[in-house]
Structure formats: C-alpha cells, structure tokens
Amino acid sequence: MTASPPVLLDTHLPHLFYRGKVRDIYDLGRWLPADAGPPLLLMVATDRISAFDAVLPTGIPHKGGVLTQLSAFWFQRTAHLMPNHFVALVDRDWLAARAEALSAAGLSPRKLGLLAGRAMVARRAERIEVECVVRGYLAGSAWEEYRKRGSVSGQALPPGLRESQRLPQPLFTPTTKADSGHDQPITPAELVGLVGEATAHALEAKSLGLYAYAHEYALKQGIIIADTKLEFGRIGGEMAVIDELLTPDSSRFWEAAAYAPGRSQPSYDKQPVRDWLVASGWDREPPAPPLPPEVVAQTSARYREVYRRLTGQGLG
Ligand SMILES: Nc1ncnc2c1ncn2[C@@H]1O[C@H](COP(=O)(O)OP(=O)(O)OP(=O)(O)O)[C@@H](O)[C@H]1O
Numbered sequence: 001m002t003a004s005p006p007v008l009l010d011t012h013l014p015h016l017f018y019r020g021k022v023r024d025i026y027d028l029g030r031w032l033p034a035d036a037g038p039p040l041l042l043m044v045a046t047d048r049i050s051a052f053d054a055v056l057p058t059g060i061p062h063k064g065g066v067l068t069q070l071s072a073f074w075f076q077r078t079a080h081l082m083p084n085h086f087v088a089l090v091d092r093d094w095l096a097a098r099a100e101a102l103s104a105a106g107l108s109p110r111k112l113g114l115l116a117g118r119a120m121v122a123r124r125a126e127r128i129e130v131e132c133v134v135r136g137y138l139a140g141s142a143w144e145e146y147r148k149r150g151s152v153s154g155q156a157l158p159p160g161l162r163e164s165q166r167l168p169q170p171l172f173t174p175t176t177k178a179d180s181g182h183d184q185p186i187t188p189a190e191l192v193g194l195v196g197e198a199t200a201h202a203l204e205a206k207s208l209g210l211y212a213y214a215h216e217y218a219l220k221q222g223i224i225i226a227d228t229k230l231e232f233g234r235i236g237g238e239m240a241v242i243d244e245l246l247t248p249d250s251s252r253f254w255e256a257a258a259y260a261p262g263r264s265q266p267s268y269d270k271q272p273v274r275d276w277l278v279a280s281g282w283d284r285e286p287p288a289p290p291l292p293p294e295v296v297a298q299t300s301a302r303y304r305e306v307y308r309r310l311t312g313q314g315l316g
C-alpha cells in the first residue's frame, strides 16, 4: 500500500469562480490569458466530503483524485453519446508544460503541484438548473417512497418489488438544484415548465442513454451502477454534460458478485460515513463531528477500489 498523500481541504488560489461543497473552481482565463477560445474553468476536487448536506471537518485521502480522474475517464468514454465540458486532466505534465506562464501569473509551482491528478480543465457552461437523476434499481429515497406509496418520484410501479431490485426499466427522476438544503423531486410537467419542452425531452433521453451505457460497461467490470445524478449545461448554445460524471459522490455503486435484492446493498460510496454519523447521534445541524481514522481509511480505500475496478487502473 502506498502512503496517503496529505489531505487537501481548501485551496487558496487567485481568481476563484465558485466554491462548492467539494470543488473549488477557478477562472482559468485569468491564469492563462493568452489561451484564446471559450471561457475555461479549472475545477479542483478537494478531499472534502459532505453528508446530510453538511461538509464534514475531516477530509478523505485520495478522494479528490478519484472524483476527477473517474469523471475524466467517463467524459472521454461517453463523448460519442453526448458532448461534455471536459478539456484536459491537470496532471504533472499539464502543469510542467505551462510552468512559465503560470509563474508569470504569480502562481507558484509548489502550490500548483497540489492540484496534479485532482483538477481538470473544463469549458464554462450556463447551467441548466436541474439535477438529472436516473435510477435503475430500487434504493435509497426511491425505496422509501415505493414502500409507502408504491411509486417512485410519483411514477406508479408494479406491486411486489423488493428493496434493491432492478426496475423494469430505468427511471428518470429529476430534482431541483437547491442552493442549500434538500433537492426536491419535480414532475415531468414541472420540468417542462422550468426548461421548456425540447430541453426537458433532451435531458431525459440523454440521461437515460448515458446511464444505460455506463450501467452495461460497469457490469462487465463487476460493478452495478444502481443510480446516478447528472448535470447539464449549455456551452456555446450546445447542450453538454458538466460537473462530475458517474463518481461515488454522484452514484450508487454496488458489488455485482454480492448483489442480492431484498435488502440494502453495501455500496462503494460514503455510506460508511453516513452510518457512522447516524450512530454518533449527531443532530445533523452543522458543525458535523470529525470522523474517526478507521472510517476515513475505509472510505478512502473504497473510493480507490471502485476507481480501480471501473477503469482497470490504479489512481494516477
Ligand atoms: N462546466 C461548468 N460550468 C459552470 N459551472 C459548472 C460546470 N461544471 C460544474 N459546475 C458547477 O460547479 C459546482 C461544482 O462544485 P461542487 O460539486 O462542490 O458543488 P455542489 O456542492 O455539488 O453544488 P452546489 O455548491 O452548487 O450546491 C456545481 O455547482 C456545478 O453545478
């Protein structure tokens, strides 16, 4: 086993564009003004982890690298299905090739070294303010709703389905993109009201297409993608996938060999973190308590394991 790199919780670089729960995003055009072309962002995935809508005080080693490199992997693999915002992975070579320009802009190579493997260059998009969720299996909040009302996101399903069972066909269950707090499910009519008929149709078709492709690919690697959340935007008027793609933060990944409907499945995401937080008795009001080292180590190992399983390679 390799030693863990230092955990990166925050970056403090010039020209911040946006700080999310997990990503620090910079305006790359201000770093490298000579690069003409569409506006570019430098998206840094930190090692921050959020659960129950709160960012935890403890970071997860390697998490940022997994999120960025796994997204890069999927963006490249799915580009034939749908354009996306990915331009390049920021690795040591990318940084070295631009060392002079970056230091002329006052960015020290030492500070930027922290970004290698965890940042990507992406084209800036106008966000479409919806979270496009696709569910292939009955899990999480979908299972809760089905148990109570026999439906998922208001869509009626056949009776007698069991927890974690594969759905007759994948469901598109979009939600609002809340600035804070919980995302709320939206009906097909509400989606049309928000984004218009043509975009609503495209969001659904593209989300289902990307899920179907990724589900089939992952299954060959022994991983079930139970559900996932996608974001779309417009770049130069064209619709594109943005943000992160098919990562453990945006998706439920299950071990296919251990899959057994009728119960919840152990998953490769932050479930151990959620379980520990629930058991700790935390009232879900910030600040969240720090995570114990064994939960951190277990979570880090799972993120890396799913990366290796899906890509067939170790983390770069
Ligand atoms: N190409 C892009 N152009 C513009 N914004 C983008 C692009 N890709 C992703 N984003 C936005 O960048 C942010 C990514 O940061 P992060 O994942 O940490 O945020 P989040 O906590 O999920 O979301 P938020 O902070 O918006 O609730 C998201 O708000 C996402 O919508």
Ligand SMILES: [Mg+2]
Pocket: 020, 022, 243
């Ligand atoms: Mg996000």
